[in-house]
Amino acid sequence: MSWKIIVVLLIGFLAWAHQAFRPPPPRICGSLGGPPITAPRIKLRDGRYLAYKEHGVPKQTAKYKIVIVHGYTGSRHDASFAASALVEEFGIYFVSFDRPGYGESDPDPNRTIKSTALDIEELGEQLQLGARFYVIGISMGGQVVWGCLKYIPHRLDGAALIAPVINYWWSGFPANLSTEAYNQQHWQDQWALRVAHYTPWLVYWWNTQKWFPSSSVTAGKPNLLAPDLKIVSKLAERMTRREYASQQGVFESLHRDMMVGFGLWEFDPMDLKNPLPSSEGSVHLWHGVEDGMVPVSLQRYIAQKLPWVQYHEIPDAGHLFAYADDGIIDSILKTLLTGDK
Template sequence: MVYQATEVPPPHSDLPPDNPPGKSPRIKLRDGRYLAYREQGVAKNKSKYNIVLVHGFGSSKEMNFLAPQMMIEELGIYFLLYDRAGYGESDPNPRRSVKSEALDIQELADQLEIGSKFYVIGVSMGSYPIWSCLKYIPNRLAGAALIVPVVNYNWPSLPKRLIREDYRRNLVRWTYWFAKYAPGILHWWVTQKWIPSTSVLEKNPAFFNTHDIEVLKKIPGFPMLSQESIRQRDVFDTLRHDFMVAFGDWEFDPVELSNPFPQNESSVHIWQGYEDKVVPFQLQRCISKKLPWIQYHEVPEGGHLIVHYTGLCEAVLRALLLREEPLTLDQIHP
């Protein structure tokens, strides 16, 4: 009976066994895994700025980054997006870790020859690979931006007074426990239909403010987080492993990191929504104060989906690449 409770339904696939998945270009990593990627912006051989974009939880390399096309062409920006391990058309990594995320980015950059230094931008759960880059490959970075980055409640530097009463901490703690020790029960819980507010992750108002809800009316949403998708074992396992790495025990605490640009030759940025229901702004402010070399930007009425707000992506690029002061943040809106 215990075995049944922790088992997950087998993966569903419409592809014949010998048919390779997807049509996107892929690279083969040293460990034999394949990583799928997508290129956007100007041609690589004509670019002035090369940026690796890292998607978040339940997303993929098809994520939208709404930078103005005229700006991309004028500045000569090349974007490299990829499916993180297990997502989209990339192979899962059974040894996934915080460090492996940075090493995947480094190997992708090397095989595609985008230069000895490049920029990285991570969104939400895609931000922990950016912390990993700052830790393990800082010499490869030309600059970095973290947009609504997730916060790991296990980081020793977080003041207990800030996290003790945070309901998200207990939610993360219990989800992590079930993900590790009883994945079958967790799978049943997130796909059952009795309590829609807990089973439908895709457009749950518990995680999104009113502006985010407006955004969700205009974008495809997060199909990977739908009940139909999560019922598939491979999808569920990818999400589960990603969650466990992001919120598990790390080999380092981000506030112990050194400034990768001690001569002020570039910069690192955090962008946060004041009304974010997934990551509290108080924790981001705390981290930024402990790391004064990080430039902190807070969108007054922003939720967790500020990357989709008008003006946000342009502001991120101008601050990161041109070191310009961002637009008045209250002008950034859905």
């Protein structure tokens, strides 16, 4: 084969690789050809817009104010806690928001765990939630709550992590424990997480190519055990919102979530000291024993390492227990806000 043919083939390969590995630009809401803006939004410190949605009692009369942080493929419309029977009785105001790149919130190409925590602080300031408020993070949103505990504890009255996603590369985990938990994941998810951690520049290609199975969660086929399978049939409306969640593009929403969540963190949650030592607030972590997506063994270890986290383990519950209609939401809110179980 002549050198000219080799050069042509190399150029062709590089052109293909550039196109395949490089994600398309996001379809910014309100831009030409982009999705319409339908949500109320605030303008953040760097010029980005953050979309939000209010629930519960009026903010002006609320006794408790809570910011809800949605999970992977979710959006500001995910606010199952606002359906609690305690909302009126306790006087609870909720605000949920589209995390950067999701729904109608502008993408943040520099997104980190810290930057989203600061977005929440600014949301609280612009909506005048007061000096302190509560945060509840569900699944991937739980990682954002760890960021709030690290970077804005002075703004928190309390926090709840609901089936929070963990990062297998947090240094605080014993190697044998994290490896055992990692190996419980489907093999395609193990590869997807490796790509997100070690070669984030390949995340878009890995999750859009057709040669190998990509992340099961991204593909909408997560590893759900029996308790979750009973719930998922009731979540038809939420599943239709998945398209809304990634309407600006899957890279700046889902794929960047993987890159941030499973990448190299700037801190390890297990190194945190009690962020609320002098207040009446508390930090809670709820997890289901039958969670097929996030191994319960790792949550048990975190609770052991952080005695200031009040750990609540739910037997016969999976990853989606926050969407079950069995009173668990009422119990979580009552425990978080009053300390009663």
